[in-house]
Amino acid sequence: MKLFDVYPINPINIVKGRGSLVYDDKGTEYLDLYGGHAVISIGHTHPHYVKRLEDQLHQIGFYSNSIEIPLQKQLADKLGRISGKEDYQLFLCNSGAEANENALKLASFYNGKKKVIAFKGSFHGRTSLAVAVTDNPKIVAPVNETDNVIFLPWCDEQALTQAFVDNKDISSVIIEGIQGVGGIQVASESFLQKIRLLCDQNNAVFIADSVQCGYGRTGKFFSHDFAGVNADIYTMAKGMGNGFPVGGIIISPKILPAYGMLGTTFGGNHLACAAGLAVLEIMEQDNLMQNAAEVGGYLISELKKLKEVKEVRGRGLMIGIELPAELADVRKELLFTHHIFTGEAKPNVVRLLPALNLTKAHADRFLETFSSILNKQQTVIPQGL
Ligand SMILES: Cc1ncc(COP(=O)(O)O)c(C=O)c1O
Numbered sequence: 001m002k003l004f005d006v007y008p009i010n011p012i013n014i015v016k017g018r019g020s021l022v023y024d025d026k027g028t029e030y031l032d033l034y035g036g037h038a039v040i041s042i043g044h045t046h047p048h049y050v051k052r053l054e055d056q057l058h059q060i061g062f063y064s065n066s067i068e069i070p071l072q073k074q075l076a077d078k079l080g081r082i083s084g085k086e087d088y089q090l091f092l093c094n095s096g097a098e099a100n101e102n103a104l105k106l107a108s109f110y111n112g113k114k115k116v117i118a119f120k121g122s123f124h125g126r127t128s129l130a131v132a133v134t135d136n137p138k139i140v141a142p143v144n145e146t147d148n149v150i151f152l153p154w155c156d157e158q159a160l161t162q163a164f165v166d167n168k169d170i171s172s173v174i175i176e177g178i179q180g181v182g183g184i185q186v187a188s189e190s191f192l193q194k195i196r197l198l199c200d201q202n203n204a205v206f207i208a209d210s211v212q213c214g215y216g217r218t219g220k221f222f223s224h225d226f227a228g229v230n231a232d233i234y235t236m237a238k239g240m241g242n243g244f245p246v247g248g249i250i251i252s253p254k255i256l257p258a259y260g261m262l263g264t265t266f267g268g269n270h271l272a273c274a275a276g277l278a279v280l281e282i283m284e285q286d287n288l289m290q291n292a293a294e295v296g297g298y299l300i301s302e303l304k305k306l307k308e309v310k311e312v313r314g315r316g317l318m319i320g321i322e323l324p325a326e327l328a329d330v331r332k333e334l335l336f337t338h339h340i341f342t343g344e345a346k347p348n349v350v351r352l353l354p355a356l357n358l359t360k361a362h363a364d365r366f367l368e369t370f371s372s373i374l375n376k377q378q379t380v381i382p383q384g385l
Helices: 047-059 070-083 096-111 128-132 157-166 189-202 223-227 270-285 288-304 330-336 360-380
Strands: 014-018 021-024 029-032 089-093 115-119 149-152 170-176 205-209 233-236 247-251 311-315 318-322 343-345 349-352
Touching: 029 360, 047 270, 070 089, 070 247, 070 270, 089 096, 096 128, 096 170, 096 205, 096 233, 096 247, 149 157, 157 170, 157 189, 170 189, 189 205, 189 223, 270 288, 288 311, 288 318, 288 360, 330 349, 330 360
Parallel strands: 115 149, 115 170, 170 205, 205 233
Antiparallel strands: 014 021, 021 029, 089 247, 233 247, 311 318, 318 349, 343 349
């Protein structure tokens, strides 16, 4: 059987990982500043994580949500404490799209309304409603098309206010605190505050998609926290399980549960909870949010000094480096010549999404390599191009 060919693939077979380093089948070492797409939060094969999963596997790996799973309660308690949202309620699922799907559905159950406001440049996943609120018509199949979604310009307070005037059926507003796929665009604090205000005035639900920008990556648990207002639902996945598929939503106490409202077979299973707990234990024990703020802040300020770079955006260890078009090949050179993984966003943004325990030494290794490539490319590009 062939694989269904949907990914452009780099010809590299990674067989081992330790912290922020990964190794291919020929023993070549790579510095991982991509974190497998913001997933690796505490580093590859962290010993505590491996042990906790191994121990759990020897006990029990899975049983369904029809029985008590005390690990879920432990995860909820720890997550509530570390995120500062202790009065919220946790629902566990398996991926980011599923988290957003559940959040949008729950919002509509809550207020009985139908329309969703989403923003230009957004990415919220590939399942039916998640893809319908994603601003990329190429990945929306006809069956996913709906009139229930209103796309507004990014951070346009006037357009947002007007949308609420024009529409009395707005159920929710969904927004990434920092757009990831959209090119590392940071939502302004005043815009997030405006969403809070308008949702309160119109009985709409504020959904903070924190799948990529959350879980401590920016130095705060949720990047939306910088605005000093709470969302009603936060959606999470990626870093939550450090590679084990764990997703979840946390829900404001004002939204009350009812049996059957949401459900899942795999979500919150024993192994997933063990992975989720191991991540939070390491984040807390090793102060990883502080490290993300410090090493990320250092990277951002050093990158801003490079004159070849058009713009540096982001917070903590969620960084976008916008390059001019003539430097489009820098990512390839980083990977194939210098063995450094980075992410990309179209048209020409290098995305850094490393583990939250990235060391300053690894940050320096990247900075030295990156500036040497930019210097070299500058000298070979004829003036005027
Ligand atoms: C902001 C955001 N939301 C949702 C998703 C979807 O997550 P998943 O691929 O786990 O379904 C992603 C994935 O990249 C994302 O970046």
